[in-house]
Amino acid sequence: MSSFLFEQIVNGIITGSVYALVAAGMTMIFGVLRAINFAHGEYYMLGTFAAWWVMSKLMVDYSLAIVAGVAIVSVIAVLIGRSVMQRLIGQPFQAGVLATLGLSLILQNVVILAFGGGYKVFSGGWLEPIELGDFGMSQQRVILVVVTVAVFAGLEWMVRSTRLGRSIRAVSQNIECCQVNGIDVEQVVRRTFLIGVAIAALSGILTGPINVSIYGGMGESITLKTFAVIVMGGMGNVRGTLIAGCLLGVVESLVAGFIGLQYRDSVGFIVLLLMLMFRPHGLFSSKARF
């Protein structure tokens, strides 16, 4: 029994790290733009589809597909960043909601129109298991955790040591001040958006081999779960999303393992509603950010 429990927890941490990655991007974007990116899950989906397309149509192998996928989504992110996201600076929140909602409709349905609405098989990935004591875990899962830790460490370093990182912190705190002080706020927003979206796309590509079947509408539930994670972690709080993401993953895993597999996806939404009702400012940060 306890090794089953242990396995569930480990699996939970792994799925949780994916949630954390995606949420880190969304929370960063919220930090600089004060807008929730309702289309965030679509970039995760786009990354997955880009890699899938490159592998199945261009016969490229997985490791190259990772690079290609992130690159393709990055190009899209640059376009969207310039045309939509930077125009949301200073706008009331409804603008952000409706604009990103519109983007999610476009992205999701263009993919369905282009590739069809059915499930596709994501082949590729490193699925050889690594033996860890009693049980084996596929290499892909290990890579996921490693990448998560690396990305978060990288974000931490960036925020502390680079100019962009300092600008991000400044814009997150006081946007008017930045505009007066000569920080190019639009550029910061574009770059933050690019980083956030690229991370989401990367998560999608790395999770592809584990999910195996992918479909155009998969971004939607990711977006909603990400809401739960960023609310738990505190909106704008990047470190918080790491803990919150893993927490959500573990809870999901335990519910799936002990109560029923069909309730797995509802955990995220119930958590979201509970958090919004009782602790809208998150589990960790003490002041309300929104």
Added chain:
Amino acid sequence: MSAESMLRIEGLRKNYGAVAALQGVDIEVRRGEVMGLIGPNGSGKSTLFDCCTGLQRSDAGRVLLKGVDITGWPMNRIAREGRFLRSFQKTVVFPTLDSEENLVLAGQMSRFPNVLSTFWVGPSARKRIQALRERAKELIEVTGLARVAHLPAGHMSGGQQKLLQFASMLMPEPELILLDEPLAGINPVLIEKVIQCIEHANKELGVTFVVIEHNTDVLMNLSHRVVVLHQGAKLADATPEEVVRNPEVIEAYLGG
């Protein structure tokens, strides 16, 4: 002016984090008087208004309206049941409604017994709204807004909005009004008008006023009594003549 207590503030305290905006303030406002409230910026004047009217919750102390403890009452109840209104430092109106609608809205809630009755437009409701419209038209005339009355209030100039805000205060026939810098940012002609309106409301309608104003000349003429706040505490509470001569007040605020 009677000796009856209109508003009594006892030991009001409010902190914003480490900053003590109000440090135990006691003030009594008598019915029918015009009380001036002065003090340097940051002395807690607007915070006092916020705490009395329910916009902010005070950390300690009580607010009594005609002897009734209204501490902790929601803002709309204080306005409606307590007939106690306040204006805002930054002039606010309902921008998409024209002047008449703004005024009807302001007066509306005191005319209907409960929320549900506002959904049904029967003959008695229509009569009440009609009465409100007539009163609104009068006020529009009195304040000289007739020329711009048809515009959405958001398109009026700042001074005009201020007059509209003031007129809104009078619509529900309140007993106590707190005015937060009613003369800021308007030209001298309009200042005269606003002063006349305040005096009219006070003398003819018996409305009690507490007025925050930096235009001390006007305020001293207008007020029966003046309270001075400094760093969240009451520095003086006397007639205008006495306050103007008070050395502490001169040092803190009026300038030597």
Added chain:
Amino acid sequence: MKQAILSTTTLDTPRMPATRVAAVNWSACAAGVAALLCAPLFLGDYYLHAMVLAMIFLLPALGLNLILGYTGMLSLAQGVFFGLGAYASALMSIHFGTPFLVNFIVAGLVAGLVALPLGIPALRLRDTSFVMCTLGMVVIAQMVSKNWIDLTRGDMGLSGVARPRLGFGDWVYTVIKAPEYFYLVLALAALAVAAFVALIRSPAGRCMVAIRDNETLAESLGVPTWTYKLLVFMLSAVFAGLGGSLYAHFSTVVSPLVFQAYYSNTILIIVLGGGVGKVPGAIIGSFVFVAVSEALRITPELRMVIYGFVLLGLVFLFPQGLAPLFQRAAERIAGIGKGPRDVR
């Protein structure tokens, strides 16, 4: 009654004109109604179906216009109450065989009553959190409808919802053909529009606009804003539930698919694209976005892409078209202080 000061066809008005709380252009209405009454004489079944769908979606759209256009709350939960009404009606019809009007009214009541416990906690939330909460409601509704198999038969759905039976004593009339549906739905949609107009012209309607324009100011003038917001939330749910009932009796099948984002998005586009905060907004929107897309057989996916672009266009090119929505947010940003409930 006050004379109309402004034209009511406001799709392309760049400015946000002043409004007596509601203005109705009677001649345009009369012309429109006359055209509709004659429609079955000219249009074939296929086009009539498209119009019936448009009028069915008009109801939840009116509800959304009430809560969004007039009270300023961005709720994406209309689909929840639409689906709830559909299921309620379907269950009544299947299990009790009750006549249509009974099912119709029950659907509205159920939706309104469910909105109460959902609204009370949700309305404590501000802005973005409120939107997320309403999205969460949609997902929960999907989950419940898929998993409460005993009641809803899960993904298989409820089929065999009876065609609307309108009865007076011995005489019973069953609506089967397209023109019959058309007139039934037209009558009910007209009633819904009348109810909507009555609401926004009432003193309560004025309070709603006040809440949209500046909630704190409204509160300071004695408006119990939270109570109104809750009542409006419930009323908009009633509108949506009634629409769901019509849908159930029209398509005769109800499944968890009714909670898909597709329906919520359609309702949103109808209101935003048609003219938010305007009396004929939902009417124009449902005609443009539902009837036309049905008639042109535009696939759902393509429709969503178009809706997406419409949303982007509305946000960036015609912000004045959404002016009432944003006005309140702008005031809040400028700031006249935080209320005791504001620190979340």
